[in-house]
Amino acid sequence: xxxxxxxxxxxxxxxxxxxxxxxxxxxxxxxxxxxxxxxxxxxxxxxxxxxxxxxxxxxxxxxxxxxxxxxxxxxxxxxxxxxxxxxxxxxxxxxxxxxxxxxxxxxxxxxxxxxxxxxxxxxxxxxxxxxxxxxxxxxxxxxxxxxxxxxxxxxxxxxxxxxxxxxxxxxxxxxxxxxxxxxxxxxxxxxxxxxxxxxxxxxxxxxxxxxxxxxxxxxxxxxxxxxxxxxxxxxxxxxxx
Amino acid sequence: xxxxxxxxxxxxxxxxxxxxxxxxxxxxxxxxxxxxxxxxxxxxxxxxxxxxxxxxxxxxxxxxxxxxxxxxxxxxxxxxxxxxxxxxxxxxxxxxxxxxxxxxxxxxxxxxxxxxxxxxxxxxxxxxxxxxxxxxxxxxxxxxxxxxxxxxxxxxxxxxxxxxxxxxxxxxxxxxxxxxxxxxxxxxxxxxxxxxxxxxxxxxxxxxxxxxxxxxxxxxxxxxxxxxxxxxxxxxxxxxxxxxxxxxxxxxxxxxxxxxxxxxxxxxxxxxxxxxxxxxxxxxxxxxxxxxxxx
Amino acid sequence: xxxxxxxxxxxxxxxxxxxxxxxxxxxxxxxxxxxxxxxxxxxxxxxxxxxxxxxxxxxxxxxxxxxxxxxxxxxxxxxxxxxxxxxxxxxxxxxxxxxxxxxxxxxxxxxxxxxxxxxxxxxxxxxxxxxxxxxxxxxxxxxxxxxxxxxxxxxxxxxxxxxxxxxxxxxxxxxxxxxxxxxxxxxxxxxxxxxxxxxxxxxxxxxxxxxxxxxxxxxxxxxxxxxxxxxxxxxxxxxxxxxxxxxxxxxxxxxxxxxxxxxxxxxxxxxxxxxxxxxxxxxxxxxxxxxxxxxxxxxxxxxxxxxxxxxxxxxxxxxxxxxxxxxxxxxxxxxxx
Numbered sequence: 001x002x003x004x005x006x007x008x009x010x011x012x013x014x015x016x017x018x019x020x021x022x023x024x025x026x027x028x029x030x031x032x033x034x035x036x037x038x039x040x041x042x043x044x045x046x047x048x049x050x051x052x053x054x055x056x057x058x059x060x061x062x063x064x065x066x067x068x069x070x071x072x073x074x075x076x077x078x079x080x081x082x083x084x085x086x087x088x089x090x091x092x093x094x095x096x097x098x099x100x101x102x103x104x105x106x107x108x109x110x111x112x113x114x115x116x117x118x119x120x121x122x123x124x125x126x127x128x129x130x131x132x133x134x135x136x137x138x139x140x141x142x143x144x145x146x147x148x149x150x151x152x153x154x155x156x157x158x159x160x161x162x163x164x165x166x167x168x169x170x171x172x173x174x175x176x177x178x179x180x181x182x183x184x185x186x187x188x189x190x191x192x193x194x195x196x197x198x199x200x201x202x203x204x205x206x207x208x209x210x211x212x213x214x215x216x217x218x219x220x221x222x223x224x225x226x227x228x229x230x231x232x233x234x235x236x237x238x239x240x241x
Numbered sequence: 242x243x244x245x246x247x248x249x250x251x252x253x254x255x256x257x258x259x260x261x262x263x264x265x266x267x268x269x270x271x272x273x274x275x276x277x278x279x280x281x282x283x284x285x286x287x288x289x290x291x292x293x294x295x296x297x298x299x300x301x302x303x304x305x306x307x308x309x310x311x312x313x314x315x316x317x318x319x320x321x322x323x324x325x326x327x328x329x330x331x332x333x334x335x336x337x338x339x340x341x342x343x344x345x346x347x348x349x350x351x352x353x354x355x356x357x358x359x360x361x362x363x364x365x366x367x368x369x370x371x372x373x374x375x376x377x378x379x380x381x382x383x384x385x386x387x388x389x390x391x392x393x394x395x396x397x398x399x400x401x402x403x404x405x406x407x408x409x410x411x412x413x414x415x416x417x418x419x420x421x422x423x424x425x426x427x428x429x430x431x432x433x434x435x436x437x438x439x440x441x442x443x444x445x446x447x448x449x450x451x452x453x454x455x456x457x458x459x460x461x462x463x464x465x466x467x468x469x470x471x472x473x474x475x476x477x478x479x480x481x482x483x484x485x486x487x488x489x490x491x492x493x494x495x496x497x498x499x500x501x502x503x504x505x506x507x508x509x510x511x512x513x514x515x516x517x518x519x520x521x522x523x524x525x526x527x528x529x530x531x532x533x534x535x536x
Numbered sequence: 537x538x539x540x541x542x543x544x545x546x547x548x549x550x551x552x553x554x555x556x557x558x559x560x561x562x563x564x565x566x567x568x569x570x571x572x573x574x575x576x577x578x579x580x581x582x583x584x585x586x587x588x589x590x591x592x593x594x595x596x597x598x599x600x601x602x603x604x605x606x607x608x609x610x611x612x613x614x615x616x617x618x619x620x621x622x623x624x625x626x627x628x629x630x631x632x633x634x635x636x637x638x639x640x641x642x643x644x645x646x647x648x649x650x651x652x653x654x655x656x657x658x659x660x661x662x663x664x665x666x667x668x669x670x671x672x673x674x675x676x677x678x679x680x681x682x683x684x685x686x687x688x689x690x691x692x693x694x695x696x697x698x699x700x701x702x703x704x705x706x707x708x709x710x711x712x713x714x715x716x717x718x719x720x721x722x723x724x725x726x727x728x729x730x731x732x733x734x735x736x737x738x739x740x741x742x743x744x745x746x747x748x749x750x751x752x753x754x755x756x757x758x759x760x761x762x763x764x765x766x767x768x769x770x771x772x773x774x775x776x777x778x779x780x781x782x783x784x785x786x787x788x789x790x791x792x793x794x795x796x797x798x799x800x801x802x803x804x805x806x807x808x809x810x811x812x813x814x815x816x817x818x819x820x821x822x823x824x825x826x827x828x829x830x831x832x833x834x835x836x837x838x839x840x841x842x843x844x845x846x847x848x849x850x851x852x853x854x855x856x857x858x859x860x861x862x863x864x865x866x867x868x869x870x871x872x873x
Binding site for chain 3: 270274275276324327328331332339340342343344346347348349350351353354355357358466470473474477481506508509511512515516518519522523526527
């Protein structure tokens with residue numbers, strides 16, 4: 001059974017079609033990359049899967065059951081976690097507090113939530129910053145906090161929305177490494193990313209969308225050499241480095 | 242029958258003045274996403290300025306426009322610049338500036354009680370102004386002339402503000418900021434300057450309302466409270482942030498207040514207004530002209 | 537001594553002193569001022585569950601004070617129900633009303649909730665001013681209700697001396713502070729804070745934000761109504777203008793913001809600071825400068841919000857920690873309540 005199946009997903013905003021009949025599947029423990037130019041509908045697709053928007057048409061199946069229109073907090077408990085492209089930390093609270101909000105998803109006990117949160121922070125090598133107010137973190141650490149909170153909910157499927165944008169190259173490498181370790185621990189990962197180097201290195205398969213439609217799908221090498229992709233998305237002059 | 246018609250017309254006229262008093266609230270909310278609880282007090286300040294300008298010079302009450310509007314614009318501009326802006330900056334991490342809302346309540350308290358300190362609790366009215374008690378006879382009906390002018394002022398002010406926001410460069414910059422502060426500031430729009438100006442415009446519109454009220458309404462330190470609560474109800478009724486919504490909301494309230502007493506004790510009309518308000522919140526919280534969901 | 541132990545000792549000491557005050561302060565006037573101070577601290581702490589933790593701004597809590605006061609008073613005057621039982625019934629009624637108000641408005645921007653609660657508070661006042669009789673229930677309109685001081689005693693919640701009132705409100709305050717402490721450390725507390733700060737992020741982390749807020753609202757309204765009964769039994773006279781006034785709703789919010797919204801000590805600090813200002817300026821300047829305390833409130837509020845947006849509790853906690861640090865060495869410095 002596939003972890004996630006999206007069938008003919010369509011989302012309209014007023015007269016504007018943000019996503020047009022999108023099909024995709026993610027197998028268990030797979031890393032799927034989603035790329036496309038700005039405004040292609042990547043974040044909208046995430047929002048439809050994570051329950052922020054109800055799809056206009058089409059269906060979303062998670063572990064075989066239909067999840068259309070279910071609320072984000074319900075989906076979170078089922079095992080879908082996501083990060084936000086524009087980070088949304090609980091700014092006046094500490095890092096630990098932020099992560100504990102996530103780990104309360106599976107427990108009612110403060111001590112258990114704290115223990116789980118500390119495990120995640122150790123795993124991300126973030127534990128030394130646990131008492132810093134989230135509002136005072138650097139952008140790199142805020143991105144890491146987004147991931148830490150999402151992981152604390154113990155997801156089966158993790159949606160990462162441009163977690164590498166704005167990071168230094170060394171930080172990007174660290175993060176790529178970390179996502180790989182996450183997959184080894186059994187989590188399925190669906191990632192939107194603009195940094196080509198990272199997404200090419202990371203993904204098992206890549207789906208490319210443009211104006212809400214899928215224009216290519218396949219291995220990183222296949223997608224990178226696809227003419228449609230180069231024309232539509234990379235603007236003809238862009239070279240994959 | 243003729244009385245009902247007369248009440249209806251007077252209700253529409255007075256209601257449009259209510260709408261005018263609430264116009265600034267909706268402008269300020271539209272841009273800053275903050276309810277200015279001091280708006281009624283600003284109106285009160287405008288009424289005192291208008292009152293003294295006329296009482297001391299003996300000019301026609303409506304000539305006070307040339308004093309009141311600039312004074313009120315800069316008053317609002319600097320209240321935002323000196324008091325509200327620093328709080329916005331201190332709270333920039335927080336998405337909903339609740340502290341700003343409550344600080345405007347502080348401004349309300351200060352303004353009302355300072356006025357009480359300066360001018361005492363006396364009710365003041367412009368004794369011999371040419372508009373006081375002036376009525377227009379239309380058939381058997383009597384229509385208040387200053388209220389008729391108030392109606393015109395409300396429509397003209399709302400229309401000018403609307404045109405300003407839609408057509409001018411500054412107006413567009415203000416609207417852009419209200420839609421997305423961050424994007425606007427990336428485009429080189431100074432967010433806080435825009436807030437100052439929006440606050441100034443909102444306060445100046447309260448000044449215009451003050452001028453239309455002064456010829457027939459008592460001026461006293463807590464007069465603003467009367468219009469404050471009414472203003473909140475009007476803007477929610479019309480839709481927070483909607484300019485025409487404020488005028489229409491005002492007219493609805495005015496109609497209820499003038500027509501309902503025909504059928505019940507006057508004090509019950511107030512209860513009906515609150516009831517209607519809560520009903521709108523339950524059924525259509527975005528009001529008649531508001532945006533449905535604007536997170 | 538560990539920091540936790542020091543804090544606990546300090547806390548126990550403060551509570552003991554508070555309980556010992558009536559042994560020293562014999563003046564009824566001063567006791568009354570203290571009783572009101574505790575009552576405002578209690579009201580603000582109850583308000584804080586929604587206004588502080590859930591990140592919305594309720595500005596009509598006087599209405600719930602009124603619901604509590606009128607429920608217990610009418611039940612005891614007309615049906616002989618003990619005010620203690622009436623207190624609980626009033627609380628439950630307030631909780632239900634609070635949920636009804638919160639349900640449609642929590643989905644909207646915070647401003648709507650603020651406006652809805654204001655209009656609701658004023659609406660309740662106007663309604664009661666207009667009602668003499670509702671069925672068999674006598675509200676007595678704008679004249680209000682007087683509680684004849686016939687039989688005093690604990691079971692009737694009525695006393696000739698001030699001391700019993702002092703102890704009752706002190707116990708209520710300590711209880712509500714303890715409750716707040718436990719909530720702030722519980723899942724509900726985390727969810728309220730998260731939903732108040734960043735609702736979208738909170739929802740993605742499994743938080744049903746609207747539900748958390750409704751639970752907080754129900755608790756807050758319940759607790760607030762209890763103070764209404766206390767107030768009625770203390771003054772033995774309630775009327776709509778005094779007990780459901782906009783000024784009361786605002787004063788609660790002012791105290792919370794100046795003391796520190798969303799903190800446990802904040803409401804108490806705020807009440808300690810503002811209530812004396814209010815009482816003494818009314819006693820000494822009430823005739824010459826009416827409204828002086830409101831000007832002071834306004835100015836203090838603005839200054840505090842500009843320089844300490846999280847309230848005075850923040851710098852005071854820091855100062856307290858520094859003090860502990862100096863007296864008990866580095867291992868003594870910890871976080872205060």
